[in-house]
Amino acid sequence: MSPEERRAFGARVAQLRKGRGMSQDQLAAAINRTASWVSQVERGVQPVVRLDVLQLLASGLGVSIQALRPDAPGSTGPESAPSDQSNDLDLARLSLSGHPALDALLADRPREGAPDLAQLAADVEQLWQLTHDARFAELSLTITEVLPRLERAARTTGGGTYEIHLLLSQAYQAVAAAFVRQDEADAAWVAADRAIRAAEQSGQPLHVFASIYRLAHVFVRLRRLDQADHTAGGAVTALRTHMSATNPTPETLSVLGSLHLVLALAAARGGQREQARKEIANAREVAAQLGEDRNDFNLEFGPTNVEIQAVSTAIDLGDAGEALDLGQRINAEHLSPERRSRLLIDLGRAHAQRRHVGEAIDCLLQAEELAPESIRTHVAARATIRELILVAGRSAPSELVKLAKRANATG
Known part of the structure; x- marks a missing residue:
């Protein structure tokens, strides 16, 4: 932005703020910035180029990005996915709607024999494999077949109900994880809540904690950061109290470390730098005690x-240089395509923050090659692509323009 453009933009921000009867202090509080930052923006000192910051400012003013800056692309904030657009998980959403097995509640229906637990377990494993591979369209179709069978079996089977409830919890955890990744937080909330209930009925307490981890991620996505902190923090306290009296298993450490990571994410999203770094340090300590990368409860903790989470946290805190330094030291080849793709997306975000357009494009293209659906459905990835288009302007490289079209990030 030129000095003239910054001053014109700042005048527009001041006009909209005053029109809403807000002081600079009130606007700053609404967007987790300082009053000094708002003052600098309005005076044309502080440029606002990044689309996520534009979205944040527009949300605080109660207007669209276009009302704030008419030449900007469409809204790209974490909570801005249009509700009228189709989604790869639309079928899965329908499967969660209403009661999952109404006919099984009828009193005159006879109880059925034991289901094929091995087949149901294989079906749940497939759900997780599709989730880890970010193959959401295929996952959605599979969910519509697997969930009704599990829900029906849990209500009509004479034996093996503990095992069925455990499989049901695992299935809903996979669904919750997928919905969070596609920015479908309301559906993820339903799935996580059902996962918690089924895990408790299975008699497997650590699966309850793993499901709570999924729920905490829902609250982060909804920007209900106090609820995320309360949910994950309460689980951490309970686990640590339990661990003080017993020798923790690797599974317990995996859940505990994952909960510290979601607490770090919530703190970073809330701009709580010291707390975010503290939680990353706590997670590092647990990971060192664990001593290896594991996939207990499909958490991929280690x-x-x-x-990888430290990279994401640094980006959320605006420390792109630190994120890139950390990323260079990570070898994630043994992790799932989704997790490796997420790391590349985050590195692309970091390069975009540093205005390294070529490096950012390269990271995003590698992420797309690993998990194409992640790029098309990941809100931060699309936001980064739009930001790069905005920064590059008419000189945007052809590969970036093509990527934006494939990711539906052109408007």
Whole structure:
């Protein structure tokens, strides 16, 4: 932005703020910035180029990005996915709507024999594999077949109900994880809540905690950061109290470390720099005690995943240089395509923050090659692509323009 453009933009921000009867202090509080930052923006000193910051400012003023800056692309904030657009998980959303097995509640229906637990377990494993591979369209279709069978079996089977409830919890955890990744937080909330209930009925307490981890991620996505902190923090306290009296298992450490990571995410999204770094340090300590990368409860927790989350946390805190330094030291080849793709997306975000357009494009293209649906459905990835288009302007490289079209990030 030129000095004239910054001054014109700042005048527009001041006009909209005053029109809403807000002081600079009130606007600053609404967007987790300082009054000094708002003052600098309005005076044309502080440029606002990044689309996520534009979205944040527009949300605080109660207007669209276009009302704030008419030449900007469409809204790209974390909560701005249009509700009228189709989604790869639309079928899965329908499967969660209403009661999952009404006919099984009828009193005159006979109880059925034991289901094929091995087949149901294989079906749930497939749900998780599709989730880890970010193959959301295929996952959605599979969910419509697997969930009704599990829900029906839980209500009509004479034996093996504990095992069925455990499989049901695992299935809903996969669904919740997928919905969070596609920015469908309301559906993810339903799935996580059902996962918690089924895990408790299974008699497997650590699965309850793993489901709570999924719920905490829902609250982060909804920007209900106090609820995320309360949910994950309460689980951490309970686990640590339990661990003080017993020798923790690797599974317990995996859940505990993952909960510290979601607490770090919530703190970073809330701009709580010291708390975010503290939680990353706590997770590193747990990962060191664990000593290896594991996939207990499909959490993919271990030393590598902690560093991946440290990269994401640094980006959320605006420390792009630190994020890139951390990313260069990570070897994530043994992790799932979704997790490796997420790391590349985050590195692309960091390069975009530093205005390294070529490097950012390269990271995003690698992420797309690993998990194409992640790029098309990941809100931060699309926001980064739009930001790069905005920064590059008419000189945007052809590969970036093509990527934006494939990711539906052109408007």
